[in-house]
Amino acid sequence: MALDGGVVFEDFFPAMVENLGSEGFIKELCNGFRLLMDRGRGVITFESLKRNSGLLGLEGMTCDEELLCMLREGDLDGDGCLNEMEFCTLMFRLSPALMQTSKDLLEDALACDDQLF
Numbered sequence: 001m002a003l004d005g006g007v008v009f010e011d012f013f014p015a016m017v018e019n020l021g022s023e024g025f026i027k028e029l030c031n032g033f034r035l036l037m038d039r040g041r042g043v044i045t046f047e048s049l050k051r052n053s054g055l056l057g058l059e060g061m062t063c064d065e066e067l068l069c070m071l072r073e074g075d076l077d078g079d080g081c082l083n084e085m086e087f088c089t090l091m092f093r094l095s096p097a098l099m100q101t102s103k104d105l106l107e108d109a110l111a112c113d114d115q116l117f
């Protein structure tokens with residue numbers, strides 16, 4: 001499958017869902033969130049993202065500007081941080097293929113969220 005513009009998520013996430021099952025995949029997303037979050041505050045901040053991005057193999061692939069972009073993109077309530085729901089939503093939005101095939105899954109996982117779509 002051709003990759004244009006280095007968008008790996010589109011191929012990566014649906015394969016993960018296939019391998020892990022929907023519950024396993026959501027668990028992986030939550031694990032990712034915990035790796036990146038500021039443990040004192042329970043949310044992902046720019047500082048915690050910058051500090052921990054190496055854990056996800058993002059180090060060297062992202063600059064400050066891209067991290068800020070990711071935060072801005074994912075921050076739905078405008079507090080400048082990503083909570084767990086915002087992070088998971090952002091990850092799904094980064095994967096249009098997954099978004100299409102797994103809309104039900106997303107709705108199940110984030111059933112308490114009504115500002116999503």
Ligand SMILES: [Ca+2]
Nearest residue numbers: 075077079081
């Ligand atoms: Ca937020």
